[in-house]
Amino acid sequence: MSTDRLSSIFSALADPTRRAIVARLASGEASVGELSQPFRMSKPAISKHLKVLERAGLIAKSREAQWRLCRLEAAPLREVADWMEPYRRYWDESFGRLDEHLRQMKQEQAKEKEDV
Numbered sequence: 001m002s003t004d005r006l007s008s009i010f011s012a013l014a015d016p017t018r019r020a021i022v023a024r025l026a027s028g029e030a031s032v033g034e035l036s037q038p039f040r041m042s043k044p045a046i047s048k049h050l051k052v053l054e055r056a057g058l059i060a061k062s063r064e065a066q067w068r069l070c071r072l073e074a075a076p077l078r079e080v081a082d083w084m085e086p087y088r089r090y091w092d093e094s095f096g097r098l099d100e101h102l103r104q105m106k107q108e109q110a111k112e113k114e115d116v
Contacts, residue, residue, distance in 0.1 A: 005057075006083060009076045012056035017041075018049050022058060025072035032068045 013019055021035055036046040050070060053059040057076045062069050 005076075006079065008056045009058065009080055012052050012058055013080075015049065015052075017046075018053055021046075021049060021053060021070075022072060022077075025059060025070060029069045029071045032070065035070060 013022070017039060020038070024030060024035060024038075032043065032046060032050065035050070036043050039046065050059065050061070054061060057073055059070050060073050062071070
């Protein structure tokens with residue numbers, strides 16, 4: 001995967017409105033009107049957000065009669081997850097070391113209290 005594609009995906013997800021749209025689409029298709037309901041913005045503004053998500057490959061649009069339906073395209077999210085995996089492992093290992101250090105400190109404190 002190219003860095004430019006990853007940058008495009010992260011850029012699209014950088015906006016809280018677009019993240020909310022992606023979260024909504026995770027539960028199923030929705031019309032542009034349905035997607036705009038929770039937001040205090042015009043339909044043209046929502047359409048701009050949808051275009052950013054579509055260019056990043058995160059959503060796909062279709063037409064059913066007069067309705068413009070949007071659906072989530074999960075493949076780019078998998079690309080992000082794959083890219084982030086080494087960092088997740090790093091944090092898991094770091095938290096594991098911190099847990100062990102805190103356990104040792106508690107044991108040392110308990111031993112000191114016993115010695116007093």
